[in-house]
Amino acid sequence: MPKIIDLLLKTITCNANGFGGTVQVSGEVFGEFFQNDPNNPAESRGRRDIFPFPHGPISINEGQTVQVTMNSVRFSLWHEGGEPTDLVPHFLTIGGTLNPGLGSKFFTIPHTEILPFLPPFGEGDVRPQLRDLIYTSPNVTITLTFGLAVAQVF
Numbered sequence: 001m002p003k004i005i006d007l008l009l010k011t012i013t014c015n016a017n018g019f020g021g022t023v024q025v026s027g028e029v030f031g032e033f034f035q036n037d038p039n040n041p042a043e044s045r046g047r048r049d050i051f052p053f054p055h056g057p058i059s060i061n062e063g064q065t066v067q068v069t070m071n072s073v074r075f076s077l078w079h080e081g082g083e084p085t086d087l088v089p090h091f092l093t094i095g096g097t098l099n100p101g102l103g104s105k106f107f108t109i110p111h112t113e114i115l116p117f118l119p120p121f122g123e124g125d126v127r128p129q130l131r132d133l134i135y136t137s138p139n140v141t142i143t144l145t146f147g148l149a150v151a152q153v154f
Contacts, residue, residue: 002076002088003111004151006118007031008128009051009068011145017062018139024057025142027098031075033089038108045089048073050096057099060142074151077111094146095133102135102142115150 009029017023032047034040050073060066078088095106115129128147135142 002078005075005077005092005109005115006072006128006149006151007050007075007094008072008147009070009144010130010147011065011067011143012058012060013065013143013145014060014062015134015141015143016139020062022059022061023100023140023142025060025098025100026053026057027096027102028052029094029096029098029144031073032093033075033077034091034093034108035089036091038091038093048075050094077109094131098135098142098144100140101137102140103137105133105135107131107133109148115148118149118151 012025014023014025028049029051030047030049033045034043035045037043051068051070058066075092076088077092078090090111092109093106094109095104097104116127128149131146131148133144133146135144
């Protein structure tokens, strides 16, 4: 039985910039599905772009936070229920690679993760669970803040 997770990249923050001035942040941010072992590339069941920097690099200064405007991206993970456990992935890994020279970072959401539920359309607000992903190099630190919520459980 799938659990549908809504995910948004909410903000990009420059925590440190040893170079001074503006940093041009770019790269690829995506979600990748894994069946049983999120550390085994052979277990990958595909990936979906979350934020491919569609308008090019984002200019950001130390101490600045940029709000990201995007539609949510939905992912399906296995949830206790009637379908065999090998039909829907059990893990979702979120992250990617950032420039300038910040490398790759990821966090993993297991199918058992408890997240807030989105209410039906027009029936109130929910605060998504916020999750930070911190990229560091000797001179630059950038934080991506994601919002996660369960949209539906079948």
